[in-house]
Amino acid sequence: xxxxxxxxxxxxxxxxxxxxxxxxxxxxLDNWEDHIKAIQENGLKITGxxxxxxxxxxxxxxxxxxxxxxxxxxxxxMQLPQMLQDIKGIIGSETKVLCLLNGLGHEEVIRQYIPExxxxxxxxxWTAGLEGPGHAHLQGVGALNLQSMDAExxxxxxxxxxxxxxxxxxxxxxxxxxxxxWRKACVNGTMNSTCALLDCTIGELFAxxxxxxxxxxxxxxxxxxxxxEGVSLNEEEIVKYVFDTSVKAxxxxxxxxxxxxxxxxxxxxxxxxxxxxxxxxxxxIDTPYCRLITQLVHAKEEILKxx
Amino acid sequence: xxxxxxxxxxxxxxxxxxxxxxxxxxxxLDNWEDHIKAIQENGLKITGxxxxxxxxxxxxxxxxxxxxxxxxxxxxxMQLPQMLQDIKGIIGSETKVLCLLNGLGHEEVIRQYIPExxxxxxxxxWTAGLEGPGHAHLQGVGALNLQSMDAExxxxxxxxxxxxxxxxxxxxxxxxxxxxxWRKACVNGTMNSTCALLDCTIGELFAxxxxxxxxxxxxxxxxxxxxxEGVSLNEEEIVKYVFDTSVKAxxxxxxxxxxxxxxxxxxxxxxxxxxxxxxxxxxxIDTPYCRLITQLVHAKEEILKxx
Numbered sequence: 001x002x003x004x005x006x007x008x009x010x011x012x013x014x015x016x017x018x019x020x021x022x023x024x025x026x027x028x029l030d031n032w033e034d035h036i037k038a039i040q041e042n043g044l045k046i047t048g049x050x051x052x053x054x055x056x057x058x059x060x061x062x063x064x065x066x067x068x069x070x071x072x073x074x075x076x077x078m079q080l081p082q083m084l085q086d087i088k089g090i091i092g093s094e095t096k097v098l099c100l101l102n103g104l105g106h107e108e109v110i111r112q113y114i115p116e117x118x119x120x121x122x123x124x125x126w127t128a129g130l131e132g133p134g135h136a137h138l139q140g141v142g143a144l145n146l147q148s149m150d151a152e153x154x155x156x157x158x159x160x161x162x163x164x165x166x167x168x169x170x171x172x173x174x175x176x177x178x179x180x181x182w183r184k185a186c187v188n189g190t191m192n193s194t195c196a197l198l199d200c201t202i203g204e205l206f207a208x209x210x211x212x213x214x215x216x217x218x219x220x221x222x223x224x225x226x227x228x229e230g231v232s233l234n235e236e237e238i239v240k241y242v243f244d245t246s247v248k249a250x251x252x253x254x255x256x257x258x259x260x261x262x263x264x265x266x267x268x269x270x271x272x273x274x275x276x277x278x279x280x281x282x283x284x285i286d287t288p289y290c291r292l293i294t295q296l297v298h299a300k301e302e303i304l305k306x307x
Numbered sequence: 308x309x310x311x312x313x314x315x316x317x318x319x320x321x322x323x324x325x326x327x328x329x330x331x332x333x334x335x336l337d338n339w340e341d342h343i344k345a346i347q348e349n350g351l352k353i354t355g356x357x358x359x360x361x362x363x364x365x366x367x368x369x370x371x372x373x374x375x376x377x378x379x380x381x382x383x384x385m386q387l388p389q390m391l392q393d394i395k396g397i398i399g400s401e402t403k404v405l406c407l408l409n410g411l412g413h414e415e416v417i418r419q420y421i422p423e424x425x426x427x428x429x430x431x432x433w434t435a436g437l438e439g440p441g442h443a444h445l446q447g448v449g450a451l452n453l454q455s456m457d458a459e460x461x462x463x464x465x466x467x468x469x470x471x472x473x474x475x476x477x478x479x480x481x482x483x484x485x486x487x488x489w490r491k492a493c494v495n496g497t498m499n500s501t502c503a504l505l506d507c508t509i510g511e512l513f514a515x516x517x518x519x520x521x522x523x524x525x526x527x528x529x530x531x532x533x534x535x536e537g538v539s540l541n542e543e544e545i546v547k548y549v550f551d552t553s554v555k556a557x558x559x560x561x562x563x564x565x566x567x568x569x570x571x572x573x574x575x576x577x578x579x580x581x582x583x584x585x586x587x588x589x590x591x592i593d594t595p596y597c598r599l600i601t602q603l604v605h606a607k608e609e610i611l612k613x614x
Contacts (some may be wrong), residue, residue, distance in 0.1 A: 130590075200610045208606040210603075213602055213608070214599060214602045214603070290597055299507075299517045300507075
């Protein structure tokens with residue numbers, strides 16, 4: 001199987017590295033010059049639970065030419081349309097595309113480029129870090145769930161899940177993956193934006209008297225909108241999941257804090273709280289917490305002159 | 308007339324200084340030791356539009372004993388109940404109390420200590436700065452509006468307005484002061500909390516694409532709650548007033564930014580956006596923007612370990 005990783009940041013490197021160990025062909029795609037150069041010259045350096053350096057092909061998305069069997073999407077949410085545009089040349093009629101991006105609403109974007117029967121939507125709890133160009137730090141274990149968007153084409157999803165499990169990425173074919181995607185979006189939508197705005201760790205947010213109150217109101221908006229879209233969500237279970245996650249991740253600054261506060265990069269807010277507000281508006285559901293959070297984050301991006 | 312200034316920060320010093328020039332007796336009350344010591348030893352130093360140092364009595368609230376003709380309240384909102392408690396000894400049956408605090412809901416607190424016919428509610432656009440203990444910096448001109456809470460006792464309010472105008476503080480007796488108090492609360496409720504959370508100037512907030520959107524939604528919540536309380540508010544006029552104010556104050560960090568970000572002091576959020584949310588809850592009106600802003604500011608206070 002020829003597998004492209006479309007977006008080879010920390011998570012893309014983890015997946016590319018692990019899949020390459022199974023005898024499948026992996027090509028990394030990315031636009032970060034220093035990263036490409038480092039991997040081309042010295043290979044991909046892995047540290048953490050294992051330490052090794054592997055030779056893996058990496059190139060810019062527009063340079064890829066061989067038709068893909070599978071493309072795993074791991075871009076930042078706002079880079080997805082451009083990536084799909086750039087890799088048109090490697091998408092054949094049987095190319096499967098697995099989306100593992102954080103956030104909501106990506107299937108609508110992907111459908112504009114890929115026929116529904118080739119789209120696989122997934123969600124993962126794997127983590128990874130990038131220490132610098134060409135150097136991924138991999139610790140801990142994870143898993144992922146995925147599903148074929150076309151119910152008639154489950155077989156494609158199951159084959160990809162098997163391949164990923166062989167790569168020790170532990171994928172489960174999930175006949176109802178959307179609730180899991182929304183549940184993870186709730187984690188991001190409660191912690192990322194608030195910790196970025198308050199410049200605090202997840203533990204500090206949840207230890208404050210008002211933090212948990214905000215978190216519950218945000219989750220409620222996600223659940224009401226998700227349910228109205230036909231996604232079956234159990235609010236109580238999601239609240240428990242989010243609070244459990246906050247305990248495990250108490251000492252961490254979430255990724256949006258890294259983007260906004262530490263690195264002054266654009267955030268994915270439009271695909272998390274912003275997506276819920278946009279979906280809510282279409283459905284006639286008011287989601288003021290998600291809307292105000294999105295406005296505050298965008299205002300902060302502008303104040304920091306991030307483009 | 309014996310006038311006490313209950314809370315002799317920047318604004319209290321301005322009022323005390325200007326009133327003392329009219330031949331009325333002024334006593335400053337405050338709890339800041341260094342400030343009291345500086346004024347007792349060297350007098351109150353005034354710089355800015357005028358430069359002089361004046362001898363004015365200053366003491367702690369609990370040390371005041373002579374019955375007051377007028378007490379002007381200029382504390383931080385959260386210090387008001389303690390101040391009223393501390394100055395019980397100087398409140399006689401004819402002592403008038405003029406409240407010039409920012410924010411909403413103070414009349415309910417004052418009513419617990421002062422009979423309604425002696426309460427004057429006001430709002431001022433005067434400004435002042437404190438350069439350090441015993442040193443006020445006064446620039447620009449202002450004005451104030453005030454009203455007797457007891458419609459039967461307008462005369463008391465008019466007398467105080469005349470005295471303040473004689474002191475060049477330009478007070479107008481206002482037969483309907485509440486809309487003006489709410490309008491100023493809208494200025495504070497839109498700029499103070501948001502600029503504090505976003506760590507930005509008023510100009511930066513209003514120049515961002517999402518800033519004005521947030522501002523309008525916040526004003527709308529203030530107007531709906533105020534109207535439900537029987538205060539006649541013109542939303543369009545308030546929006547214009549807030550935007551005009553933002554232009555004049557574009558380069559400033561509002562006072563809540565100074566409190567929260569610069570000095571790590573508790574904010575007055577409970578008396579601005581928090582007051583609207585509390586009032587709204589009692590009236591069955593949802594005010595999610597005011598509530599989330601209040602929660603975010605309180606969370607930030609806790610994260611900064613401000614008590």
